Amino acid sequence: MILLPHPRQLSQGESYFMLNGHTAIVLWGAASRQELVTAKQLQDDIKLYAGLGLSIRRGKPAQGDIVLTYGDGITAQGYKLRISPDGVEIRGGDRQGAVYGVQTLRQIISENGAVLPAVEIEDWPTFRYRGFYHDVTRGRVPTLDSLKKLVDTMGAYKLNQLQLYVEHTYLFRNFSEVWRGDTPLTAEDILELDGYCDDRGIELIPSLACFGHMFEVLRTKSFGELCELEDGEMMSSTYSNRMEHHTINVTDERALPFVFGMLEEYMPLFRSEHFNICADETFDLGKGKSGKRAQEVGVDRLYIDFLKELCGFLLERGKKPMFWGDIIARRPEMVKELPAGVICLNWGYDPRQTDKSIRQLAAAGAVQYVCPGVCGWNRWLNQLRSSYDNITRMCRYGRENGAIGVLTTDWGDYGHINHPPFSLPGLIYGAAFSWSEGEIGFEQINEEIARLLYHDRTGRVVGLLGKLSEAVIYPWEVIVRFRELVLLGDEVGAREIWRSARSTVSVSVQHAALDRTLQELYQCIRQMDTRQRGMLQAWSIAAEAIRLWNRVGAYVSAFVANQRETREEGALATELENWYLLYGRLWRGVSQQSDLSRIGDIVSWYADLLRTAQLPGPGLTKVNERLKKVIKKTKPC
Incomplete structure (x- = not known):
């Protein structure tokens, strides 16, 4: 059984x-x-x-x-x-x-x-709170129907909390400059989803970037004056900039009222007694307008004082504040300054993650969730082995250090390229190990997920998906950042990113292994429930993406390294464009348009590069010369 x-x-x-x-x-x-x-x-x-x-x-x-x-x-x-x-x-x-x-x-x-x-x-469960964290801001805004399906799956595996990560993808009043051109969630969407979750015993917890990661908000003409960096509104809206900036200027007297206004508008949409204010990765803090104050009192003091204000505001309104623990982990003793009832979300995603910050914050008296990850960001398919190792470790650390909950995270860095249902095995790892104290072997739980989730009588599908994910040679982040750096005129940076990404792995050897694994996966399909066989289309599109971008990466890497390239690459450009057509259909089946067009711009840019740089050349400078006209017509992603 x-x-x-x-x-x-x-x-x-x-x-x-x-x-x-x-x-x-x-x-x-x-x-x-x-x-x-x-x-x-x-x-x-x-x-x-x-x-x-x-x-x-x-x-x-x-x-x-x-x-x-x-x-x-x-x-x-x-x-x-x-x-x-x-x-x-x-x-x-x-x-x-x-x-x-x-x-x-x-x-x-x-x-x-x-x-x-x-x-x-x-x-009965080990942890009282067992949740899933879903990024709906860094690439994809899911359809309401796909979110409801996610909630049903969560309920089936006994999870009881869901958070949707929002930076700029909620339709705030008077924020039209922030969400224009996007497909934001609306108040009606949230209210309907909140009711749907409540009917299924799941608490929908609001999660809103209120400190760092406010790039699209603070680069606008409307709110740019609140940005920590001078002329922050002039910064290009690239995926890299979104990841690394913007932080609000905590020394501006308008900052707190501005954030409080966002909280006041968003909070009433949820039944939840919790509110996640995020407050993670405040990379710019003390590096711009608050620099003078930071020299006087220290960056950590700027951070904790602003965090206390946000927490106090929520507590006064009957909410239990949550925040990400990466910044306070540098100074665990500062957790004692926070009001009672505040919950620290202690994240770590390495498959060999240590328990250092969890132990230290527990010793300082923090109330904690441990927060592992499904390891799907920047990937066409999730890294299941890494996810399993990370989740089992973090759940064990949580048990050993008195954590009250587990929140398994699914981020969408650099466009959220992976198909959201690919994260379900990781979601189930989190559900299984936050409920039960005993650990299940990697191969065993993959077989059990294959049989339960996909009704695969062979029990092999999930293990094969893990093998497919290992075929990536050139990560998506490298693909994206190279283009961004070229468009911004940073030739040195563009060269360096490819040098650091160069691999000795043979593309042909890797693809031969990928094809063998894909063939085995195809053979399992007839042993699956007919309602699940449609996943083959998604898996095959992801496998083709791995194969195509490995080939593109090998070509560009060789070109940048001044190696002569004689292959005809117009055919590869055509394959890339045909693949994107299928990928777009898959995307729209579960997500709104959101960042699909940005990904399309990346595909088109590389297709143009492949067609216009077919002859051998001396490297990136030659590529830039050939692409001058293309670059002038192309905006950064």
């Missing part, structure tokens, strides 16, 4: 219970909308996997029914599930626990249909 997360206690008998047309799903006791929604999910699954249309009732159950109830004597969020020849009983320690028991039963039904093995399960 495959169940994720793994239950703490499970005993299986020899008998079974057979569902039939007279079986009813009975809500015994007070029933909320959340329980009704969950009962409907169960009803739908029984129809799908057992072919039976069961009724949902409320009141006293009869023998042979599926009974959902809750009561005393069971841990909060815990449940007991009993399947016997007489029927099914799910008893939760609270309403949420009963809902989690139903999610376990749904997995049993998906595997066994109408004939359910006798089993007794007692289960």
